Amino acid sequence: MPVPVSRRRDLRGCLFRLTAALSLIAACVTVAAAGTAASAANAPFYAATFEKAPTVAAMTVIGRELFFDTGLSASGRTACATCHVPAKSFGPPDDAAVQRGGRDGRQSGVRAVPSLMYTQNIPPFTEHYFDDEGDDSIDQGPAGGRTWDGRSQSTHEQARLPLFSPFEMANDSPDTVVRKVRHAPYAAQFRDVFGAGVFEDDALAFKAVLMALETFQQSPAEFYPYTSKYDAWLRHQTALSAQELRGLAAFNDPAKGNCARCHPSAMREGAFPQFTDFGYAAIGVPRNRAIPANADPRYYDLGLCGPLRTDLAGKTEYCGLFRTPSLRNVATRRVFFHNGVMHRLEDVVRFYAERDTRPDKWYPRTADGRVRKFDDLPAVYQPNVDRASPFDRTAGGQSDLREGDISDILAFLQTLTDGYETRRISPSMRATTPSQFQ
Ligand code: HEC
């Protein structure tokens, strides 16, 4: 029996056992390429299937081409980068709750677009997570996997979802994708990297597409640079302001935000924090009426238990649980939570403070005037909602997250935005850094 998600300790341990995915792929591909070509359809993903040994650098270049190629979609208008915009931390381009795609480019999605940054260490999905760096006898429940419900196990498996989703890139088969790549401006480059005959086998060529996309999404400079002010502070290269420090304290304090319970902020075994424990929680975010699918009152996005994910449909204790996102670069977003119901970071932090003390502010009322708390979850699943601090207050009570704490936490969250180090190098660093490198 998994411990309730609310009591789960942090799950960061797994992160550091997965060595940098990049070097892993490089090693696998190199070893693999030394063997003889086998059928791409049956071989394990990283097995020897290409004529040439594709280097990480070359796959990154091809992966970037694919990522920006609108020609890979049925509409000819949607690329990965249309929804995952590089300048917005590979998150959504605007403040629409869900983005559009599909054959005609007008089909609405059902979930907010997550950032693709700092996803390099997400472990594969498991229902029973054991943290072998803490007390490894405790089953911490579900963790890991890609997307808001963890239904995809790796970045390359994940890429299949948008390529074929009817409301994203809407291709009807891998062969269709391969045909497009074969005629793309970068087709010659593709042959160069994976071998002259790569397009003769559709399965092989499609695997190359997935592998290149995955490799691109694991390039450190773009996807996990660790250049935020907070990272600089952890490296003792800069100071946090008094307000930022108060915000960090309130974020960590179990009696205040208790945010670090699910969004760990501390270094562990020398590795920088991801601000997610990769675990799952139901925090009861309000229903978003701006999502077209929600016009049907019988439709509920229940996360782990479905309907997008289908293998855990019988596990009612999982209904309403979504994967805890990283908070790195969160201040660059204008769309929050799995259903994009909030558009200001301040509202999100305030929701944590007031969900239970002022539910009338966050949820609609029924015709007879009662507040419909947790209106995006059928009543039978509402016991799954997290009720530990900061969610341990009652209506009309006083949250321990006061106005000052909220603004302090907001100031702290701003320090998680990458790019700080390139804007400012501390005086001590400057003194020891040759000027041409500053
Ligand atoms: C129409 C918008 C759209 C397009 C186009 C799109 N995505 Fe996404 N992406 C999403 C949404 C929405 C999710 C969340 C899906 C879910 O939770 O079910 C997502 C999730 C992901 C994730 C999982 C991230 C995580 O934190 O687990 C990855 C990786 C990803 N997309 C990569 C890609 C790649 C690669 C492409 C191009 C082949 C692409 N996406 C195209 C909207 C899009």
Ligand code: HEC
């Ligand atoms: C019980 C675990 C838990 C705790 C405690 C927690 N969070 Fe979260 N957080 C989550 C989960 C799960 C989500 C996604 C929920 C969803 O979309 O339904 C989330 C989402 C968020 C988001 C939106 C990110 C995005 O990309 O949309 C922000 C911001 C955030 N949390 C900040 C905080 C802050 C600040 C605190 C402390 C006041 C906090 N969280 C405490 C689990 C937690």
